[in-house]
Amino acid sequence: MAVETLQLKFGTAGEFASEIDAGRLIGRFEAPAAISDVAGRVAEALAAPADFPPLHQGLAPGDRVTIIVDRRLPSAASVVAGAWREIHKREIAPEDVTILHPADFSGGTPADPRTGLPEDVRDRVQWVLHDPLKTNGCTYLATTAGGERIYLAREAAEADALLLAGCVEFDRLWGYRGLQSMLYPGLSTIEAIRKAHGQPHDELQVDDPRPLRQLAEEVAWLLGVQFGVAVLPSEGAGVSRVFAGQADQVMRSAVSELNRTWRFACASRPELVLVAVESDAAGQGWDQLARALHSARNLVARDGRIVVLTELDEALGPGLQMIRDSRKPRDAMRPLRETTPPDLLAATSLARSVEWANVYLLSRLDPDLVEELFMVPLSGIDEVARLIQGDERLAVVGSAQHVCTESAGLEADGA
Secondary structure (H helix, E strand, O other), X not given: OOEEEEEEEEEXXXXXXXXXXXXXXXXXXXXOOOOOOHHHHHHHHHHOOOOOOOHHHHOOXXXXXXXXXXXXXOOHHHHHHHHHHHHHHHOOOHHHEEXXXXXXXXXXXXXXXOOOOOHHHHOOOEEEEOOOOOOOOEEEEEEOOOOOEEEEEHHHHOOOEEEEXXXXXXXXXXXXXXXXXHOOOOOOOHHHHXXXXXXXXXXOOOOOOOHHHHHHHHHHHHHOOOEEEEEEEOOOOOEEEEEEEEHHHHHHHHHHHHHHHOEEEEOOOOOEEEEEOEOEOOEOOHHHHHHHHHHHHOOOOOOOEEEEEOOOOOOOOHHHHHXXXXXXXXXXXXXXXXXXXXXXXXXXXXXHHHHHOEEEEEOOOOHHHHHHOOOEEEOOHHHHHHHOOOOOOEEEEOOHHHOEEEEOOEOOXXX
């Protein structure tokens, strides 16, 4: 009997290793490796973008430069440091540079993206977290072709030059997210953010047109965005690829590579799917677990088993609490649709996953809480190793929160 060795990383420092009968394994996904010297790669890409002049040639001393940074951007400090190397060639003063983070329903404060800058520069560069509730925080930009008035953060709308710095990923709401998706609604008003917050489009495929994505692209055009730097995630919290140049072309190139490196298909649905969730640029929370469950649900047979490796230890949001308080997961779906809590996407994904399959969770959560969320708690990796033994067909997915999956009878619909 041929033996297959499984090795998976999860959380920040968790590792799992086991052996199975190789004949059971019908598919295995491994995340791309991280590159080294992200700052150097970014600086090189901005200095020599494909079919576009170097970034510094579009700047002039005294320009107010705003770098819009994705909250989920891996190695954000290194990306900003690489961008500064190119911006500084035009003798732009640090005081004229602003790093702007979009608002986020999950709240929290991202890590300071200035830590990779030279010590005599970092405290002189402004770092702003967009507050959609701030009076006069937004200014009128333009009216869309559909008649919608767009208001945008002043730091973006009034800048002389903009650089978008984002991580291109699959997304259940956007299909693809990464550059233009940072602008709107995250840099707009609370009304715009609430309007865009809703159920994912599970009936759509990742390449299908999405009204929200099209609106964000129109906002980018109205704003006159030219330059972007995009990265793809790697295993862990790193970067696997860097793209820079004209924003639309960068997005197209990044999406093409994303589909090549982060898409995974099985010819048939296995009865067992083992997925691992590593801590990424946004940490390890319910959002990462929900995205991994969505990937596993796309693969596993109905009433099969999903085994999830995490180090999750995060409090419940209001949407997840609704599931906990329900007699059945499906009972929470209507209240979720009506109230649209901040963790709507995570709660919806969890509810659909536990309705579809039996979910076993390794985490740092209280076992009673895991059971109240209709999952089976696992006590450690030894229990995981015992659980995956048997004769069921098996698929294994590392860094599952980033993966777009599909199997026979189901086309991919995002991560």
